Each structure stands twice: as structure tokens, then as C-alpha cells.
Amino acid sequence: MNDNIADLVDSRTGRQSRSIYASEDIYRQELERIFGRCWLFLVHTSQIPKPGDYFRTFMGEDDVIVIRQKDGSIKAFLNSCTHRGNRICRADRGNARAFTCNYHGWSFSPDGALAGVPLESEAYFGELDRTKFGLIPVTKVAEYKGLVFGCWDANSPSLDDYLGDAKFFLDVWLDAMPGGSALLGETQKMVLGTNWKLPVENVCGDGYHLGWAHAGAMAAVQSMDLTGLSVGNSGVDLDGGLSVAGMNGHMVLSALDGVSGYAFYPDPKPILEYLEANRQTVIDRLGEVRGRQVWGAQVNITIFPNLQLLPGLNWFRVYHPKGPTQIEQWTWAMAENDMPEAVKAQILENQCLTFGLAGLFDNDDGDNLTACTEQSRGWRTAQMDVYTNMALGRSGKREGFPGDIASGLVSEHNQRYFYRRWQEHMMAETWAEVPTYNINSLTDEEAEHA
């Protein structure tokens, strides 16, 4: 299989074999080597604030339940009964003192312990060792400033090392203001007939599609100039933004104007006032570059493999694979806790308007991703390649930023790094074989004074 994987992607030329979007064999290997190995986003701490609060999600195709404990810590378990395997929790979220299986009535406490077994003495003759039948815990659970991740691989790097230099950009949301961050609203769930890599590729680096695929929405709602992009792809300015990659497979697109994240708000005024009122605080906390140029700008952050967040547009999204050609896309609105309630409400409202289930922008992407997937399933198309070869070799260091950086939001630089990371994981038998790289890393001091 590894020889085969070596042929499927060539990040020097930007080539991908279309079979990676449709092959069942490749997908099974992804479940093992990517979703079974990487740190995967589980929940934001704001979504399960109180003891007993739980949230159901997926790690790859494995159904998982994440539970806030009595002591405030967070644990995660397979959502599967240890008796005969039934799903124990069928709700999306809530608060519970115990989880009782519908099949034979075993019940589990929030810490995963098997707390009750019907007819334990009569039918099991008291011989069942309950300690051996607790819920199966996710191997590692860790938090980075409100974002809770889980990982099945005991030999993975720490979450901190896994995120690496992407933290420089994550902090622009998570740590810009002293109150931290939160996700808002119920989960916006949609089924898409796409391979999971295509939406990740789209958001991680594809500024190219914005002016064309979203021309209708841009014409209808754009309230200000979004740096470097124009409706109908009629022009592009590469000076106002960056495509940042080379950070352990994580990628960032960032405008540098400090406001354009809100370019798709019909009424951006209250939010622009919040930004300007707090600009100095953020500069003091994160330095000039991030405080003045990045905070408030259009920023797309991708955490490998399946998490994407766009501070500014304020949507936060996970893609759960459901076979090689299907996903469930889950979206929430993101806010800073220091925002006035009215601003948070406006963010939730606007996120739903632009990138919700009837989102003016979001509704343009689904069919393109689906069709790219379908056009990889034919006898002939499956033998073909596709390319992300825009602006090959035009990247380097930029003062004040970590990463290998290409100029502008329109480039295919980030996508090449995404597929490179995909290939690195797919070829590695164990974590020890997966390379770690944070290209052009900044020292703490450089980051602060940037």
C-alpha cells in the first residue's frame, strides 16, 4: 500500500490522484492512520459548562460522547455499551446523571464506570467484574484554551506539540481578549456527498474560488472591500493577505487589514466598534502584527485533519467522514466572551445567514465539492490526476509570522501542504515515522514584539 500512497500525491508538482477521493481502500487506511492517530476536535468547553453536561460527536466514524465531570475535568468515551455494543446515548447533547443502555439496562455513570447491571446477582450470580466493563475511554483528551481534542494513539505528540505554530494563529481567537472564546447555538448539520478532503482543501487555501463560486452572494451582501478579491474573479491583489503553511499540516489564510472578517456582515458597524474599542488590549496581549493586522481580518485556520475555524466570519466547523464519498458537516458560530451580548447575537445571526444551512455563501460550495467527488468515481476519472499547482515555489519567510508563506489569499500553496501532510500520515506505520516541522518558527520574544 505504501508504494501506492507515494504515487498518489506529489506535493512538488501539486498533483493528486483522483482515486484518493473515492477509493474504499484508501478511506479505510485514512480511518486508521489519520482519524485513528491525529488529535481530533471534540468539543469547546463552553458547550459543556456544568458537571453532567455531555455532547455527542464522532472521531472518524466512531461515535463518541464527551462528558463534563464532577471535578470540572472532561472525559470522552466510545458511545457504545460494553455488554453487546449498543449505542448508549441517542441524544445530541444534554445533561445526565447516568447513561442507561436501552437494550438490557446496563447503566454507566458520567466517569464511565459501570454503575448498574439488572439481575446482577440473579443472572450473573454476582460473578461479573464490573470494573472490567466501564465505558471505553478515548486514549487521550486534552484542552488548548477552550478547544478540547481527543486522540486514540498513545504515542502521539502532546496536543501542544501537535498544534505547533498554528497556536500563533489560534490565539488570535482563543486568547485575543482576556475572557476567552465560546461557541454559540445548536449544531448546524448537513450531509454532503463529498470526500472529506475536498471541503478541507477548499477552506484551507482556496481563496481562488471566492470571487467566482460565491459571486452571487458577494454581489448581494458584501458591505466592504474584502482585501484582494473581487466579484467574478475580475482582479486580484496579492499584497493584502498571506497563505501560511508548513506548520505540522495546519494551514492559515489571513488578510492583514484587521477588519475584513466582517466584510460579509450587512451591518458591520457594532462589530467594528467592538474591534476598535478593544484593539489596544489585543495589541498589548498579542503584539502589533496579530493585534492590528490579523485580529478582525478574514482568517481561515485549518487544524489537520478536519477542523476549520474562521475568526471574523466567525464560523467553526468539523467534517465527519461517512465513507469515502460522504460527510456530515457540523458548524457553529464563534464569539469572544468579552463581546457585548448584542454583538454575540449579531454574530450568531450573521454566521447563520452566510455560512449556515441556508447560508448565502455556504450554499454555493456543496454542489462543487460533491461533483468533484463524483467525477473521481468513474472508471476513467479514477485513473486521472488533479493539480493544485498555482504559484508553485513562490513562498518563503515573512517578517513577524511563522510558517512557509505565499503572498495573497489566491494561491494553492496551502493545499499542497495539506496533501503533503495527508501523504506523510498515510505512509507512516506509527507516529514515530511522521515528521514534525514548524517552518520559520518564531521565538517567544519575536512573537511578542512582532
Place this chain on the structure above:
Amino acid sequence: MLDRPLAPPPVEVIVAVTQALHREARLLDNEDLDGWLAMLGKDVSYRLELKSRRFRADRSPPFPLGPGVIFNEDLGRLKMRVDRLKSGFVWAEDPPNYIRRAVSNVEVLATRADNEVRVHSVLGMHRNRIDGTTRLLTAGRTDLWRSEGSAWLLAAREIVLDHSVLPDSNLNAFF
């Protein structure tokens, strides 16, 4: 003031409002979006809230800012959506998708206001998309219709969508 049960609306009103629902569905099916906008009151509210699947006995409180929405539109926002659809740039609608709406379970109820009725209905929406697949979306609707001059106009609509995961790649369509 004592609440007395309201008498049912006159048969002519029930017929007129039911006909308005059918006409509305036909205009939308035919993509006569301006004709549809003309059936809306100036103060129209058009809403579809998000929800989650919860245990009946769940004790967790509602979110302080609410669940979020799929639609929370006034007339200006609906016009903006229509402008987008008419921009000629919405590639997902060209060639057109085949959409057919069936309105059913119509109940027309009186309100305290003489010129307004509360209307419950069920909408089934068949979408045969350009991608070759067909989806059937169903939704419940609770409306307020108001008579203005000779016409009945939609003043408010609360939609409840019967899908916990949207089984389609867009909602470029009105319920």
C-alpha cells in the same frame, strides 16, 4: 378580560387563505420570486430555528442567545436572498432544479384581530437536483396571514424542519 373561545373564521376566509397557500407554492415552484415577494406583508417575519435531539427528561437550560436559525428574515433579507438567486451567478440553480411543493393539513384559525388568521400547514418539498439525486424535505409551518385590501398577505411564518441533519447540499429554496 375573559378569554372566550373564538368562533371559526367564515368559510370564504378559509377558502381564500387556503387558496393563497396553494398560489404561494405555485409561484415558488415556477420561480416567480417577485410574485412571491408581493404576497408578503411589509413587516413579514420568516423564521426557521435550529434544534437538537434531546432526551425528553433532559434538564439542561436553553442557550442564552437561543439555538440559532436557518432563516430569520424580514422583507429586506428575503429580497437580498432573491437578489442573490436572480444574480445569474448562483451556479447551483442553473440549469434549474426541479422543485415541487405540496401543501397539506391546512387549518385556518381565527385570532383576536378581525383581519388576521393563524394558519397551520404542512409542506412537502420534492427537489430533484442537478446532481441527479432527489430529496424530499418536509416541514411544519405556523403562519399569520393578514387581509389587506382584496389580498391575503403573509405576515409571519414559523417553520419547523423535520430533519436533524439537512439531507441536501443547500437550501436555495423557500418553505
